[in-house]
Amino acid sequence: MSISHIIGMPRIGENREIKFAIESFWNKKYNENDLKYIFNKICLKNWNLQSYYNISYITVGDFCLYDHVLNMLTILGAIPTRFNFNTKNINYKKYFQMARGNKNNKPMEMTKWFNTNYHYLVPEWTKNIKFKNGKYNWLLNNIRKAKSIYKNIKVTIIGPLTLLYLGKKKGNLKNKLFLLKKIINGYKILLLKIKKEGINIIQIEEPILTLKLKKEWLIAFKKVYKEFKKININILLVTYFEELKNYNLIKKLPIYGIHIDIINNNFKNIGKFLNIWSNKKIISIGIINGRNIWKTNIIKKILKLKKLSIKYKNNLWISSSCSFLHIPLNLKNEFLIDNEIKKWLSFAKQKIKEIKYISDFLKNNIKLSNKYIYKNLISINNKKKSFKNKNKLVEKEFKIIKKKKYNRFSSFKNRKKKQFKKYNLPIFPTTLIGSFPQTKEIRNLRFLFKNKKINYLNYLNKIRNEIKLNINLQEKLNLDVLVHGEPERNDMVEYFGEQLWGFEFTSNGWVQSYGTRCVKPPIIYGDIYRPNSITKNISKFSQSLTLKPVKGMLTGPITMIKWSFTRNDQKIKYTAIQMSIALKKEVYDLKKNGIKIIQIDEPAFKEGLPIKKRERKKYLKIAVKCFKISCGNIEDEIQIHTHMCYSKFNNILKYISKMNADVITIETSRSNMNILNNFKKFKYSNDIGPGIYDIHSPKIPNIIDIVKLIKKTYKVINYKKIWINPDCGLKTRNWKETIESLKNMVIACKIIRKNLLK
Numbered sequence: 043m044s045i046s047h048i049i050g051m052p053r054i055g056e057n058r059e060i061k062f063a064i065e066s067f068w069n070k071k072y073n074e075n076d077l078k079y080i081f082n083k084i085c086l087k088n089w090n091l092q093s094y095y096n097i098s099y100i101t102v103g104d105f106c107l108y109d110h111v112l113n114m115l116t117i118l119g120a121i122p123t124r125f126n127f128n129t130k131n132i133n134y135k136k137y138f139q140m141a142r143g144n145k146n147n148k149p150m151e152m153t154k155w156f157n158t159n160y161h162y163l164v165p166e167w168t169k170n171i172k173f174k175n176g177k178y179n180w181l182l183n184n185i186r187k188a189k190s191i192y193k194n195i196k197v198t199i200i201g202p203l204t205l206l207y208l209g210k211k212k213g214n215l216k217n218k219l220f221l222l223k224k225i226i227n228g229y230k231i232l233l234l235k236i237k238k239e240g241i242n243i244i245q246i247e248e249p250i251l252t253l254k255l256k257k258e259w260l261i262a263f264k265k266v267y268k269e270f271k272k273i274n275i276n277i278l279l280v281t282y283f284e285e286l287k288n289y290n291l292i293k294k295l296p297i298y299g300i301h302i303d304i305i306n307n308n309f310k311n312i313g314k315f316l317n318i319w320s321n322k323k324i325i326s327i328g329i330i331n332g333r334n335i336w337k338t339n340i341i342k343k344i345l346k347l348k349k350l351s352i353k354y355k356n357n358l359w360i361s362s363s364c365s366f367l368h369i370p371l372n373l374k375n376e377f378l379i380d381n382e383i384k385k386w387l388s389f390a391k392q393k394i395k396e397i398k399y400i401s402d403f404l405k406n407n408i409k410l411s412n413k414y415i416y417k418n419l420i421s422i423n424n425k426k427k428s429f430k431n432k433n434k435l436v437e438k439e440f441k442i443i444k445k446k447k448y449n450r451f452s453s454f455k456n457r458k459k460k461q462f463k464k465y466n467l468p469i470f471p472t473t474l475i476g477s478f479p480q481t482k483e484i485r486n487l488r489f490l491f492k493n494k495k496i497n498y499l500n501y502l503n504k505i506r507n508e509i510k511l512n513i514n515l516q517e518k519l520n521l522d523v524l525v526h527g528e529p530e531r532n533d534m535v536e537y538f539g540e541q542l543w544g545f546e547f548t549s550n551g552w553v554q555s556y557g558t559r560c561v562k563p564p565i566i567y568g569d570i571y572r573p574n575s576i577t578k579n580i581s582k583f584s585q586s587l588t589l590k591p592v593k594g595m596l597t598g599p600i601t602m603i604k605w606s607f608t609r610n611d612q613k614i615k616y617t618a619i620q621m622s623i624a625l626k627k628e629v630y631d632l633k634k635n636g637i638k639i640i641q642i643d644e645p646a647f648k649e650g651l652p653i654k655k656r657e658r659k660k661y662l663k664i665a666v667k668c669f670k671i672s673c674g675n676i677e678d679e680i681q682i683h684t685h686m687c688y689s690k691f692n693n694i695l696k697y698i699s700k701m702n703a704d705v706i707t708i709e710t711s712r713s714n715m716n717i718l719n720n721f722k723k724f725k726y727s728n729d730i731g732p733g734i735y736d737i738h739s740p741k742i743p744n745i746i747d748i749v750k751l752i753k754k755t756y757k758v759i760n761y762k763k764i765w766i767n768p769d770c771g772l773k774t775r776n777w778k779e780t781i782e783s784l785k786n787m788v789i790a791c792k793i794i795r796k797n798l799l800k
């Protein structure tokens with residue numbers, strides 16, 4: 043026998059209903075009730091799906107409107123004190139203000155959820171924070187609704203220690219664990235309320251248990267779960283993303299069961315844990331990959347589970363490795379994917395079905411000869427035999443590239459001299475990160491072209507017009523290094539992937555990135571090859587419109603890989619090098635066509651960093667190598683930029699510096715330029731563009747604030763190294779916000795130049 047469950051579902055709805063509903067709320071077309079209606083509808087759909095496949099426990103509490111961390115804070119009453127909100131009176135309007143900022147307050151900081159591309163809002167731990175008077179009903183009402191329909195329900199929440207750990211100390215709070223007592227009490231109030239609803243299983247997610255924790259945190263774990271034991275509710279402690287650690291601690295915790303992500307552990311390692319894990323307790327095995335979109339080899343998994351099933355019997359639970367938040371919902375909505383490749387895939391809905399069949403088999407309800415299992419085996423074998431994923435041309439290129447070093451020809455100092463003279467750049471050169479607002483009209487234009495409703499020439503003309511407007515605007519604003527604005531790009535990864543071999547695309551495979559922002563990660567199924575130049579024509583055209591330099595704009599190898607679903611039949615390292623070779627050809631093409639400044643965006647560079655410390659060096663070395671393959675050996679006059687956002691660079695500056703980009707533009711404004719201290723400590727030698735305003739918020743930065751921020755930058759870093767730019771592309775902003783913000787940015791920059799030159 044075995045019990046089946048999942049950790050969590052995607053939250054955006056089959057057609058991104060949630061995104062559109064929230065945006066309508068922001069535009070005042072929807073009220074709070076309209077939003078609640080959509081909220082309930084999506085929850086119901088998700089629950090029904092689990093019930094349809096006979097999943098033993100339906101998971102409730104995984105749904106939220108913007109971010110599950112902010113939700114947890116709101117439910118507990120532990121929202122940032124600086125907003126001055128009464129925790130009892132939080133409504134959706136205030137909830138979104140915390141995420142997006144309001145007149146008086148900056149938005150909460152956003153950062154990546156472990157090694158995923160999902161961003162959570164960072165809790166703010168001040169000394170006087172309370173875990174009291176929360177919006178308990180946000181969760182309790184949801185539970186009531188589910189209870190009225192389904193019998194077996196499991197409620198999920200983020201664990202107190204993970205919540206504490208992921209937050210940021212503010213004010214004079216010295217140690218996050220000073221808040222331990224308060225947070226325990228806050229959670230106990232919540233747990234009691236959940237129990238009162240008749241719930242007896244609660245899933246508490248503590249992914250930090252896979253990290254190497256300091257002793258004080260391990261002690262805290264003991265304290266917390268000892269206290270929770272008093273509530274007398276069954277706790278399934280959930281870990282994911284990495285190898286389980288802290289075996290002895292976990293063994294001693296008074297919990298009902300533990301969930302292990304078996305995709306990122308292997309059975310051998312976990313064997314040691316299972317030796318000490320009693321069969322009187324629940325062991326939940328996350329055997330279906332919640333992070334990729336490949337069909338599971340059902341028979342292989344069944345064979346792996348058989349032994350466990352004998353030991354744990356009813357106490358063996360079958361699940362996904364982590365929440366399905368990180369993959370699209372339903373493969374059935376895909377009509378354009380190549381038919382052969384489609385048979386290799388499995389999205390959230392299909393993965394729930396896989397869980398069902400594995401658990402049915404373990405319950406002896408079906409045999410290995412079952413039709414579904416047989417069909418699964420056929421597709422797994424067909425993929426292995428297919429010719430689709432191999433390309434001889436790539437193999438050849440790969441061999442040549444392997445041996446070389448790819449260093450720039452001379453030192454940064456020399457390069458800089460040549461570049462600044464040639465492009466006549468002032469101090470504090472101003473630039474943009476790449477994209478301009480993606481208006482409805484632009485989206486519609488691309489849509490019409492994609493669906494063959496307008497011909498290529500017509501489309502091209504309109505795109506060129508857009509670029510002209512963008513260049514004119516930047517000249518008028520008096521920016522120094524221009525961008526073309528990326529109107530032809532839907533998404534920075536998709537755009538390149540579409541023109542490369544080895545990539546496949548979904549039409550509806552959306553995944554939440556943060557809030558209402560969703561991405562459609564491409565699927566890398568085969569060897570990557572660039573058959574034709576990708577950006578040459580547009581870059582050449584853009585440069586022809588102005589005497590100022592216009593940056594060629596490419597997406598870097600690591601980002602291309604990290605923001606795609608990658609192959610499960612080849613090491614990621616090889617895929618990344620294949621991608622770098624394709625980009626290298628692109629860089630040469632740009633250079634040949636008169637493009638002098640080339641930006642290679644690597645916003646996913648930091649995110650690729652493995653959670654496991656011992657694997658980091660290897661990753662960083664490959665990531666640097668890939669960047670250098672793409673643009674390393676190129677003439678001194680060509681100025682290479684890179685851009686990274688949301689990154690805390692603390693430990694990886696050494697490697698960023700090895701990339702040897704002439705300029706790096708980064709996100710710094712949300713953290714008030716604090717990140718720059720690390721660049722100073724490290725003595726980073728190349729140029730830096732610390733983003734001087736936050737493009738993720740609709741707030742227009744005022745001149746005085748920008749001036750202050752710029753002043754902060756050159757207190758830390760030699761002014762000659764500093765570039766002035768927003769902290770990321772402007773595609774999520776509207777034109778009005780964009781123009782006003784940029785005007786202020788340029789004025790502030792001029793004030794600074796004047797002051798400094800005096």
Ligand code: MET
Pocket residue numbers: 475476477534595643645685687770771772773
């Ligand atoms: C997430 S980083 C985005 C970089 C890209 N060039 C843009 O401006 O949109």
Ligand SMILES: [Zn+2]
Pocket residue numbers: 475645685686687769770771
């Ligand atoms: Zn960015």
